Amino acid sequence: MAARQYDGEDTARAMLAFEIRRLREESGKSLAQLSDDTSYDRSYLHRLETGERFSHLPVMETLDGVYATGGLLARLWKLAQQEVFRDRYKLFMQHEARAVVMHKYMTTVPGLLQTEAYARAVLSAGPSPEGHELEEQVQARLGRQELLHRDPPPSLRVILDEGTLRRPPADPKVWNEQLQRLFDCAQRPHITIQVSPFASGVHDLMGGSLSLLWLPDGGAVAYLEGSKSGELVEDPAEVTQLRLSYERVRDAALPPAESAAFIQHVMEG
Structure with missing residues (x-):
């Protein structure tokens, strides 16, 4: 599968949603499988991927653990949080x-x-x-x-x-x-x-x-x-x-x- 390229909004929140989806797709997991791995509802995970929901830091830490990303999502979340506060x-x-x-x-x-x-x-x-x-x-x-x-x-x-x-x-x-x-x-x-x-x-x-x-x-x-x-x-x-x-x-x-x-x-x- 070709690597997904980011071409969305120039915001940390949009980038965070993109990375959440990219990591799942590159791992080969379905939303149902990710739901089983994390105990989070599948529809909730989908809204994170589309940017409709802005979650809490523990959720990002859980996903970082699933994908072994070394804290990438947690760092993006902290940047996105600053944007959300302003906007x-x-x-x-x-x-x-x-x-x-x-x-x-x-x-x-x-x-x-x-x-x-x-x-x-x-x-x-x-x-x-x-x-x-x-x-x-x-x-x-x-x-x-x-x-x-x-x-x-x-x-x-x-x-x-x-x-x-x-x-x-x-x-x-x-x-x-x-x-x-x-x-x-x-x-x-x-x-x-x-x-x-x-x-x-x-x-x-x-x-x-x-x-x-x-x-x-x-x-x-x-x-x-x-x-x-x-x-x-x-x-x-x-x-x-x-x-x-x-x-x-x-x-x-x-x-x-x-x-x-x-x-x-x-x-x-």
């Missing part, structure tokens, strides 16, 4: 654009449900760009909302922390329009909005936001976001733990109908 939000948006189911816990109004005026207020609230650059960011955020109009649209569930609804922008008109947008979105069949009230008590998602995305292939990823940082989580076990945390918050949140009434009450107030 984590870009990767998240790529996953979000393909997601069929999205569950979010938010301490701010999610970009997918923001009005243009509210998005501009949020993006200009800190040491943000001005003028043309600010408008580009606003339009980019609004452009992401097109995915909610796909046919069929993704199923979206958003849990809003009550603090989100208690922190309006300076302009009351902007805030009223944003609250109306949330109320209207809650009436759509593919969007569910719940409010997590202060009275529900403490939980382990406080202090940040969480997005859980289910992709067309059945896989899932998560994105944890603070005010100035974010982390893309692709390991299935970690995603499962975050899903359990999300479900506990969901179970303690107001039901959808009561949440809509809560939003309406804030508007009237």
